[in-house]
Amino acid sequence: MVTTLVASRVSPGRVGAVIGRNVGALRSGPSYWIVLLSGFFEPLLYLLSIGVGVGALVGDLTVDGRTMSYASFVAPAMLAVSAMSGALAETTYNFFFKLKYMKTFEAVLATPVRPAEVAVGELVWAIVRGSLYTVIFLVVMVAMGLTEPGWALAAFPATVLVGLAFGGLGMAVSTLMRGWQDFDLMGTGQFALFLFSGTFSPVQDYPVGVEVLIQLTPLYHAVELVRGLCMGVLGWGLLGHAVYLVVLAGAGVWFASRRLTRVLCD
Amino acid sequence: MADQPLIYARGLVKRFGEFTAVNGIDLDVAPGEAFGFLGPNGAGKSSTMRMIGCVSTPTAGELRILGMDAVHDGPRIRARLGVCPQLDNLDPDLTVRENLVTYARYFGLSRAESRRRADELLEFVQLGDRAGGKVEPLSGGMKRRLTIARAMVNDPDLVLLDEPTTGLDPQARHLLWERLFRLKQRGTTLVLTTHYMDEAEQLCDRLVVMDGGRIVAEGSPRSLIETYSTAEVVELRFPGMPEVGPRYAAALEGVGKRVDPLPDRVLVYVDDGDAALAEIQRRGLEPTSVLVRRSTLEDVFLHLTGRTLVD
Numbered sequence: 226m227v228t229t230l231v232a233s234r235v236s237p238g239r240v241g242a243v244i245g246r247n248v249g250a251l252r253s254g255p256s257y258w259i260v261l262l263s264g265f266f267e268p269l270l271y272l273l274s275i276g277v278g279v280g281a282l283v284g285d286l287t288v289d290g291r292t293m294s295y296a297s298f299v300a301p302a303m304l305a306v307s308a309m310s311g312a313l314a315e316t317t318y319n320f321f322f323k324l325k326y327m328k329t330f331e332a333v334l335a336t337p338v339r340p341a342e343v344a345v346g347e348l349v350w351a352i353v354r355g356s357l358y359t360v361i362f363l364v365v366m367v368a369m370g371l372t373e374p375g376w377a378l379a380a381f382p383a384t385v386l387v388g389l390a391f392g393g394l395g396m397a398v399s400t401l402m403r404g405w406q407d408f409d410l411m412g413t414g415q416f417a418l419f420l421f422s423g424t425f426s427p428v429q430d431y432p433v434g435v436e437v438l439i440q441l442t443p444l445y446h447a448v449e450l451v452r453g454l455c456m457g458v459l460g461w462g463l464l465g466h467a468v469y470l471v472v473l474a475g476a477g478v479w480f481a482s483r484r485l486t487r488v489l490c491d
Numbered sequence: 492m493a494d495q496p497l498i499y500a501r502g503l504v505k506r507f508g509e510f511t512a513v514n515g516i517d518l519d520v521a522p523g524e525a526f527g528f529l530g531p532n533g534a535g536k537s538s539t540m541r542m543i544g545c546v547s548t549p550t551a552g553e554l555r556i557l558g559m560d561a562v563h564d565g566p567r568i569r570a571r572l573g574v575c576p577q578l579d580n581l582d583p584d585l586t587v588r589e590n591l592v593t594y595a596r597y598f599g600l601s602r603a604e605s606r607r608r609a610d611e612l613l614e615f616v617q618l619g620d621r622a623g624g625k626v627e628p629l630s631g632g633m634k635r636r637l638t639i640a641r642a643m644v645n646d647p648d649l650v651l652l653d654e655p656t657t658g659l660d661p662q663a664r665h666l667l668w669e670r671l672f673r674l675k676q677r678g679t680t681l682v683l684t685t686h687y688m689d690e691a692e693q694l695c696d697r698l699v700v701m702d703g704g705r706i707v708a709e710g711s712p713r714s715l716i717e718t719y720s721t722a723e724v725v726e727l728r729f730p731g732m733p734e735v736g737p738r739y740a741a742a743l744e745g746v747g748k749r750v751d752p753l754p755d756r757v758l759v760y761v762d763d764g765d766a767a768l769a770e771i772q773r774r775g776l777e778p779t780s781v782l783v784r785r786s787t788l789e790d791v792f793l794h795l796t797g798r799t800l801v802d
Binding site for chain 2: 238239241242243245246249250252253254256257327328329331332333334335336337338339489490491
């Protein structure tokens with residue numbers, strides 16, 4: 226229902242124009258390139274320091290009866306984190322800035338472009354940015370022998386889905402932000418997800434209450450889906466994770482479009 | 492259909508919660524006209540402009556723009572509008588030229604056509620030499636010209652300008668007026684808000700004065716002055732102002748149509764300034780300074796909307 230609702234109000238040409246604005250920013254000078262590239266390094270540094278560094282102390286890990294090196298356990302999680310942070314950086318900081326301070330969307334909505342087209346365009350761009358990170362990261366993983374090339378190809382669409390979900394969520398959250406102080410709160414939340422979503426240790430090791438709580442949050446599903454594909458362990462569970470992410474993406478875009486309409490077109 | 496008004500509003504209302512910003516106004520703007528909204532802050536000018544721009548939905552009333560319904564045909568109407576908002580919302584991440592090219596793409600123009608329009612319009616607003624630079628270093632006047640160029644990018648039938656010259660220096664204002672006048676000569680319909688009386692007199696064929704969400708007067712600048720003011724105004728200063736003001740005001744009663752005592756001077760609205768001066772002399776009044784001037788829209792405006800400060 227959400228998709229038909231969105232589809233009926235979205236013209237591909239106008240969505241393309243919204244994306245074109247961000248391409249225009251890349252063409253206009255080096256500043257946006259710097260923002261773009263800086264986002265790539267964090268997950269890579271975690272992979273090297275914790276996955277490889279701490280991994281040497283931890284040794285091998287056995288999860289669900291499968292034994293693997295600690296680095297191959299951590300790497301898919303960092304891949305999912307990469308997709309998440311690429312999409313979130315674009316749909317939170319940049320989106321909020323365009324909404325609240327640069328009044329970019331106000332200018333856009335004076336044209337035939339509709340709020341839903343702004344939301345979809347910004348989301349697609351967030352995926353482009355996130356995919357830039359995940360593709361490089363996958364290449365690094367294959368080079369380090371942390372996944373097979375075939376499974377890396379299979380994992381890529383999953384990272385796109387992770388980007389869609391977090392992009393939708395990020396946009397929805399951005400439309401509710403009051404000011405920069407709220408970004409500190411969001412940063413803390415994002416860091417908590419990063420640490421506890423089965424990224425550095427299996428969630429089965431947590432007390433049951435905590436485990437259930439984590440299973441409600443989005444990064445857990447992203448990590449499980451991406452990890453399953455990177456390791457070539459397929460199961461119906463993966464579909465469940467994917468459905469969770471699809472619903473999150475749709476709800477995020479729908480909510481963000483509505484909020485944009487309320488904030489900018491009242 | 493040819494003589495159908497470009498903007499047609501009947502009983503237009505905009506409420507924000509309990510607050511009524513626009514309280515039932517009627518409008519008819521003809522094609523090719525330059526139409527102005529005059530009024531103090533909070534009069535409802537910008538709310539009206541946002542409804543005409545189809546970014547804000549009317550709470551009640553009928554609003555048709557270019558023969559289409561403002562509520563249902565928003566995107567189709569906006570495709571033919573040019574909007575220059577009160578606060579510049581140019582994109583600081585983009586170059587001057589890229590601001591125009593990007594904006595043209597929102598209207599569905601091809602990339603090549605967008606580039607061609609951008610270059611043409613940069614020449615029109617005399618920013619051709621700044622095309623490759625960023626927006627931030629531009630002066631206020633240049634930014635405003637760029638915003639106007641951006642509003643022209645879809646070759647609009649109707650251009651909405653919300654306080655187009657607020658905050659600009661005199662040179663920048665005059666350059667802008669000249670460019671807007673050229674647009675008008677080309678047959679583009681202009682709708683603008685302003686609280687500069689000289690701007691309204693320069694640019695508008697017809698205007699309405701708004702106050703408290705309502706239209707309190709309507710007409711050409713000349714006819715408004717004729718209706719709500721007199722041909723000339725005599726400004727007098729007396730020793731001992733402001734305390735003695737009311738006393739002199741009483742003594743000036745009957746010299747003109749109306750006397751308006753201000754803290755620093757007394758205004759007398761008259762048809763013939765010289766005759767009034769002779770009468771003032773005859774009555775033995777001795778002002779320290781005398782100024783006879785033509786009545787302006789400002790007199791109309793202050794008469795209609797009062798002198799209380801609105802913030």
